Structure formats: structure tokens, C-alpha cells
Amino acid sequence: MMDAFYEAASKIDSQPIRSWKERGGKIVGYTCSYVPSEIFHAADILPVRLRGIETESMEIADAYFGPYICTFPKCILQLAGKGKYTFMDGVIITPGCDSMRRLDECWRKAGDTHPGIVPDFFYYFDVPHKTTEHGIQWFMEEINHMISALENQFNVSITPEKLQSSIREFNRGRKLLQELEDMRAKTDIVISGTDAYAVTMAGTVMHRNEFTVLLENLVKELKQKKAAKNDKRKRIMVIGSISDDISLIQLVEKENEAVVVAENLCFGVRYEGAEISENDDAVSALAHAYLGESKCPRMYGKYKERLASLKQIIDRTHIDGVIMQNVRFCDLHGSENGLFERDLEKEGIPCLRIEREYGPLVETGRLKMRIDAFFERLYK
């Protein structure tokens, strides 16, 4: 059951992507959870979230980005430079944060020395930083621009009806993911955090219909699964910088008496939990849903709302401790984690704040030492 999710979650050139390509399907890569996948679904294009896993060295990315910047976009550029993303028919870059926004220029420039790595459709999709009415209006314009650009490039027609039908299809998955989250919130543990993260991660690269079917079966199976009696494992929440690598969750769960029961991570169930209106104007519904919730610290002036939502999850899922990590040079999560730590510790919620390098290039010894010490604190 889990194999299909792990296949998609842990490889860039995974089976679902290969078979879509073999059928002649188009693929567009994107960099941020603020890009509405429904739009691509409506155009029968497979949206694939760009990832940095499988990076083995950094010589291309270092040349364009320099050393003092987040390693995540650097890993994406490195992979692009190595030709790992040539299966993409298009790429969409968003200003998720400043480092990610720089990927636009660096990738284009790297194309001069690495021919063929910049796809014909290389599009910058702007996302406002405020949820004011003005911001929403602007975001709707951006969405409409992107729809036109896709229509011209791929010779497709993205009608309001098609969009609404895609919203309905995505909502089926959103409901199921919410059910999965409800199960994880219970004290009877039926799924590990690593498995759950692999599931949501797979959702960012698989075709949605295929994903929804797999998810439906998984939820059905988990509902019948009996939880272990007297589970003494500590219940952990992981939050912070981008993570598209399940090994981070694995590191927490593997050698410790712990289970990750919730997370607020890009690539995790962040926006996926909430359904999108199926009755309103499709573009307006997408704009309100994607921009409205402000769960990422890239959004201005919403710290209190984010703290409240975090506390709500902590209560709902009976969290024993929160691990807040940030990739080095991640100003957004680095500073927000400091605030979260201050405010949560005040309420007696144990927090571990760690800075790390992103994913595949990391030696995990230091990270493990700090996580071990945190569990010693939780078990004292």
C-alpha cells in the first residue's frame, strides 16, 4: 500500500512521472505551495513540485547563487544543471521567499552555460505578501495571467467549468487528507509520521486522480487498523523551513520513542486540509483559498494568527514537544521559530529550535545529538 507513496516521495524520476510522460502528457514544475495545482489539472498538465533530493554536489549552484543562501533552491538549480529536470515542459518560479525568487535569474543565467536546461515555458508567478482585498485582487490577476500564458503555450483551453471540476476533484483529496489528519490527532496511533509525510509528499508529484484513489484506499485501510495498546511514544510536531525529504521525519522517529503526529511544513498538509469553495467564481475561490490562510511566514502581519493556529493543532493532536527547524539562512522561519519558541515555552510546551543545512548533503550527527537531548528532556 505504502510503496506507491514512497516511490513518488523519495525519487525525482519516479514511476508516476515516467508513465505520464510515456503517455505523452505535459509536465510543469513549480516551486511553492502558493501555486494552485487545480489550474494545471484543468489543462490536463501534470504539475510537479520541484525538489532538491538526490543532489550529490553543488558546483553548478554555488557558481550562480554563492555560499550565503538557503541550500534548497541551490539544490534545485544543481539538479536542473545536471539535466535531471529536462522532463519538464515548463517551470514556474514564485517569490515564496527571496532565495526562491532568485532561482528565476540563476536558472535562466545557468542556461547560457548548460544548454537545454531552461524549458521553453519559464514563467514567473508573482504572489502577494498580504491578504488584504487589494492583495487578493492582485493575486486573481496573476492567476488569470498564468492561465492565459498556459493556454497560449500548450494550446489548451482552461474554462471556468474545467477549473470548477478540478476544484471538486482536489477537494475529494483534501477531505481525505483531513480524515488522515484527524486519525493522526487521536491518541491511538495508526500511522507513523514518516508514512504520513510520504503520503502528502507524493501528492505534490503524482497525478491528482491517481493520488486520490490511493489515498482513499489508505484511509479505508487505516480506519480498520488496530492501534498498539499503551503506546508510550512521545507525540511530536515538526515545523519550520521547507522540507521535501522524509528523512527529516525519519530521524525524529527512528531511534527515539517518538511519533510525529503533526507538522506545519511546506510539502506537508498545510493548505491541503481546507476545502475550496465549489460554487463561487473559480479564480476568486482559488485566490481566497491559496492566499487567504497565511500559514507561511512569507505572509506579512499574520504572526498572531499563525501562533493561534499552531496552538490549536498542538491541543488537538496532544503534542508533547515541538521541533522547529530552519534551513541555514532562512530568515523567515529562523526568526519566526524564535518567536514561536518564546510564546510556546511560556505555556509550558517544550520546544527544540535547530538550524540545519537542507536535506541530502547533510551529515545528521549534530542534528541527531540535539534531537536525542530534546527527548531526554521530554522523558525526564
Added chain:
Amino acid sequence: MSRVAGCDVGSLTSKAVIMENNKILGWSIIKSKSDPEESANSAMQTALEKAGCTLDSIQYCVGTGYGRDRISFINETKSEIACHGMGAKWLVPSARTIIDIGGQDCKAIRIDKDGVVEKFITNDKCASGTGRFLEVMAKVLDIGLDELGDMTEKTETPITFASMCTVWAQADIIKYINSGYSVEDIGAGINAAMAKRVAMLANTVKIENDVCMTGGVAKNKGVVSTLEKVLGVRIRRVRKADPQIAGALGAALISQSKINNGGSK
């Protein structure tokens, strides 16, 4: 009678401590080898010889440090954070904040009255502010690590370094040497740079009195005295044992509490 041990396989040195009835029977500090298992065996053997006993007589042993998972003779492992907390508590009973500077990392740990860790922070993947930093700088100045510690009290005019990066600071030192600055000024500047870097970590965990320092760098008088000035607190000197063995000592103390609570080999 309970005879226990603790073994701390660190990045630069490995340490072992043998204890009996809350007293140190023997201890060792050796340079770590390329094989952590061998480092552990060698440190343990030296400590056993000093204590005049054999490995068979050890009832419980806890391992810690970066090489802890590779030690063959231990009953369990603990993080060095917990071990340094316990070790420092034994060395300085009034300690609530511990600044530990080891070979490749530095930590600031806040403990409660029982030595249990409340809050900690460590540096990340950078030699700046670690024992390795001092080692490299002493080498550039062509002096011993002990001598470097004495430099601070010998001058009133330490150099200020623009960067705490080990590589950049090294280049800076060479520039100062060539410009004719005295070794004392440069050495005191190195100690001050180190102290400022570590102060940043200590401030992050919110210092509570008393403060003590463990790890090899606690033996550098210059760093300790500058750190006192920068933090504006008195740092209790560790006198009961070598501050460098605090981690292994804490591991031995955890072993002791295991025996007292009924665990055995």
C-alpha cells in the same frame, strides 16, 4: 559498593572516568583516533589503569560524544548535553548555566537544581567558537594552547578581529604578524573573539547564576576572563577535576544513578 564508568568519544579527544561511591577513581584524556571504537578502548584502558581495576569490575557504563554509537563496552548511550549537565552539576553544585566548549562544537546548557537539562543550544557545523579554532590560531602564532590562554593578562590592547570565521581569522592573524603586532596582542584578540562568539550562544539560553565552564577550552584563562567581562557574570572555576572530563564524568554519574535505581550489567 558500586563501581561505574563513563566514556566520552569526542571529535578531538576521548575521555573516560571511573567512579566508585561518588568519587573519581581514575580518568583519562587521549587524542581521538580515526576509529571511534579504538579511541574508546584506549581512553577506557588508560582510566582503568589509573584506577587500578579491570573492565570486568565495572557494573555499568554510559557512552556519550560523537562516537558514542561505536563504543563496544557500554550499557547505553546518552547525549553529551545531558552528560555535560550532570557532570557540571557534580563539579560545581551551584551551577545553573554551563558553557561547554569542545573540539568541534560549543554548547550553552541551562540545568535545574538536579542537573536536568532545561534548555540548550549548540553551534552548527562551523569551527568558529570551538576548540579547533583555538588550536588552528595557536598553530599560526607558533605557540602552545596553554600559552595562548596566558596572553590575555599580558596585554591591555588586544586586536579586534573583523571575522570569527576560522579561515578568515587565520588570514587576519598573518596580516597582523606581518604588520609587526605583538604575539600577546594577537593572542589576546583570539581569546576575546572566541569569548564573544560563545557569549552569543550563552545569551540565547538566558543565563542563570551560577555559571560554569566545562570542556577543554575552560582551561584557557584568557577566554574565561574575557567571557566574564562580556557576559557581566562571574564564571565559577572548576577545581574538583579537569573540566575537560565533564562529559565522561556526567556519563559515569548517570551510570551510578542507574545502579542505585536497580539497573545492572
